[in-house]
Amino acid sequence: MQRIPCVLMRGGTSRGPFFLSDDLPADPAARNAVLISAMGSGHPLQIDGIGGGNPLTSKVAIVGRSTRSDADVDYLFAQVNVERALVDTAPNCGNMLAAVGPFAIEQGLVPATHPETRLTIFNVNTGKRIEAIIHTPGGRVDYEGDTAIAGVPGTAAPVRMAFLDAAGSKTGRLLPTGRTADAIDGMTVTLFDMAVAAMLADAGDFGKTGRETPAALDADAAFMARLEALRREAGRRMGLGDVSQMVIPKPILLAPPAGDATIAARYFMPHACHTAVAITGAVCIASACCTPGTVSHRLARLPEPDAQGRRRLIIEHPSGLTPVEIEQDPATGTVTRAMVIRTARRLFDGFVHVRDQVA
Structure with missing residues (x-):
C-alpha cells in the first residue's frame, strides 16, 4: 500500500478528503485511479475506501498554491462515482468550496490574519474565481460559531463566499443557446x-x-x-x-x-x-x-x-x-456578484492507503 496525506473535511452539506495537489499524480488518468481506489468506488457502500456511499460524501478537493496573479490557491473538485469507477471534474462544488479556505490556511498555503482571512480561490473546473472570508481570530482558523445552515446539525463559524465571475462556468455563456427558454x-x-x-x-x-x-x-x-x-x-x-x-x-x-x-x-x-x-x-x-x-x-x-x-x-x-x-x-441587469454563507469543519487528518499498483 502507498500512503497519501489527506484531510477529511465537511464543507457545507458535503464531505470528502482534501489533498494537496503535489501529493497526487499530475497525470489525470493516474490521479483519477488513485481517487477511485481511495474512495472505494465500484461498490454501493464504498466498503473498501473512505467514501460514504452517497454522492454527497463521495467528493474530493485538490488544492495547491496558484501561479495566477489574481488568486491565492487553485482548487480542483472531483465527483467520484459511488457505484462505478468514474471521476467527473467538469463541475465545481460550492459546498466543498467552503472548506478550501480553512484547509489552505491550515496547510500553510495562505497566511492567516486577525480576525479574518480573505483569500481568492481559482476553481480549475470552471475557470472562475471565488472570494472567501474565513474566521481566523489570533491568526488561527476557528470552526466554532453560531451560524446554522440547512442540512447540517448544530452551528459553526461562517464562511462567506462571493462568486465573482460565475457566468458561463462551462459553456462560456450565461444563456448557452442565446434564449431564456x-x-x-x-x-x-x-x-x-x-x-x-x-x-x-x-x-x-x-x-x-x-x-x-x-x-x-x-x-x-x-x-x-x-x-x-x-x-x-x-x-x-x-x-x-x-x-x-x-x-x-x-x-x-x-x-x-x-x-x-x-x-x-x-x-x-x-x-x-x-x-x-x-x-x-x-x-x-x-x-x-x-x-x-x-x-x-x-x-x-x-x-x-x-x-x-x-x-x-x-x-x-x-x-x-x-x-x-x-x-x-x-443599468444592464447583469449579475455581477453572488454571495453565500456556509460552514465547514476539519474532521480528521492522516493518510489514505491506496494499492501500489494504482499509485
Whole structure:
C-alpha cells in the first residue's frame, strides 16, 4: 500500500478528503485511479475506501498554491462515482468550496490574519474565481460559531463566499443557446450557466409539486428516465456534447414557494435528488430568478433590489432554506456578484492507503 496525506473535511452539506495537489499524480488518468481506489468506488457502500456511499460524501478537493496573479490557491473538485469507477471534474462544488479556505490556511498555503482571512480561490473546473472570508481570530482558523445552515446539525463559524465571475462556468455563456427558454420534447426549460450549467424546469410540467421528498422523486423510475433524457438533450444543445457520463448539466425542478422564500427547488446530482441544494445550484437558481424570461423568473416571488442593486433571495429545498445575495448592474441587469454563507469543519487528518499498483 502507498500512503497519501489527506484531510477529511465537511464543507457545507458535503464531505470528502482534501489533498494537496503535489501529493497526487499530475497525470489525470493516474490521479483519477488513485481517487477511485481511495474512495472505494465500484461498490454501493464504498466498503473498501473512505467514501460514504452517497454522492454527497463521495467528493474530493485538490488544492495547491496558484501561479495566477489574481488568486491565492487553485482548487480542483472531483465527483467520484459511488457505484462505478468514474471521476467527473467538469463541475465545481460550492459546498466543498467552503472548506478550501480553512484547509489552505491550515496547510500553510495562505497566511492567516486577525480576525479574518480573505483569500481568492481559482476553481480549475470552471475557470472562475471565488472570494472567501474565513474566521481566523489570533491568526488561527476557528470552526466554532453560531451560524446554522440547512442540512447540517448544530452551528459553526461562517464562511462567506462571493462568486465573482460565475457566468458561463462551462459553456462560456450565461444563456448557452442565446434564449431564456427552450422547448425540449414539448417541455419549456431554461438552459442556464451561472456557477454550474443547469437545466431549469417547472415541476408542474412533470406533474410534480416541487415539494416532494428526494426519496419519492428518486423512486419514480418513469420520471427519472424522462428527466435524464431531457438532461442529455439539454447538454447537447448547450454545446457540452454527450453528457451521459457527466454530472452536468444539472436538472433542477422549480415551483412557487410554500412560505416566505423566493422559490422552491429540487436539485438533482443528476441521478438522485439532493437532500438540500448545491451552493453552485443555489447561485444558478437565484441568478436565473433575476433574469426575465426564464422559467425561474416566472415562478419566483422576487424581492425588490436595494439602493445598491442587491437582492436577498431564499431558496426553499428539502432540508430548509438557503439564502443567496445577488448584486446586479442597475443599468444592464447583469449579475455581477453572488454571495453565500456556509460552514465547514476539519474532521480528521492522516493518510489514505491506496494499492501500489494504482499509485
